[in-house]
């Protein structure tokens with residue numbers, strides 16, 4: 001378990017634990033993730049075909065590492081770290097890991113929780129010796145893009161793609177090349 005307590009650039013303090021999700025948290029994390037996307041208008045309403053996947057934490061925890069951010073007993077957010085190509089990977093190829101379904105409760109945003117979750121994924125990739133971390137995101141997810149760019153991710157337009165069931169939706173790809181000699185989260189440029 002990683003405990004974070006640090007002062008961010010605008011004096012707000014991140015003080016959260018980042019750890020693997022427990023079975024008791026599967027349902028609440030699924031709902032938190034679904035609501036985070038729904039409330040920002042990133043889905044086409046409550047019949048959107050992606051909603052069941054966002055809610056299915058048990059499903060993704062069976063083939064990927066699902067991490068949560070908790071403040072004492074309060075669930076603040078979560079993320080899925082996909083270690084490589086496989087059932088949970090949208091984008092990852094050999095030698096790449098992937099970050100998916102990053103979400104923070106609306107009331108806990110702006111404290112660096114999202115960044116802490118993304119950094120925890122980079123820690124995993126670094127520990128596994130993975131050379132590159134990839135992710136994809138909707139064009140409207142601007143808070144997420146600022147966060148990823150702050151961590152050193154760069155756009156990878158040749159890997160942009162559209163889900164089969166939503167051909168009109170373009171998901172933009174990002175990548176971070178990890179240098180094994182540098183701290184996690186530091187890009188090689």
Ligand SMILES: CC(C)(COP(=O)(O)OP(=O)(O)OC[C@H]1O[C@@H](n2cnc3c(N)ncnc32)[C@H](O)[C@@H]1OP(=O)(O)O)[C@@H](O)C(=O)NCCC(=O)NCCS
Nearest residue numbers: 036102103104109110111112113114115137141143144146
């Ligand atoms: C993207 C997301 C995870 C970021 O979570 P977070 O804990 O707010 O992240 P951070 O605090 O590390 O930084 C996020 C940025 O958004 C800003 N922000 C977003 N919501 C905010 C709020 N309600 N209050 C204050 N700042 C907010 C932060 O200040 C920061 O901006 P900056 O980069 O210009 O400094 C969260 O906004 C979210 O769940 N969005 C909906 C789902 C989503 O877009 N997921 C991405 C999938 S690719």
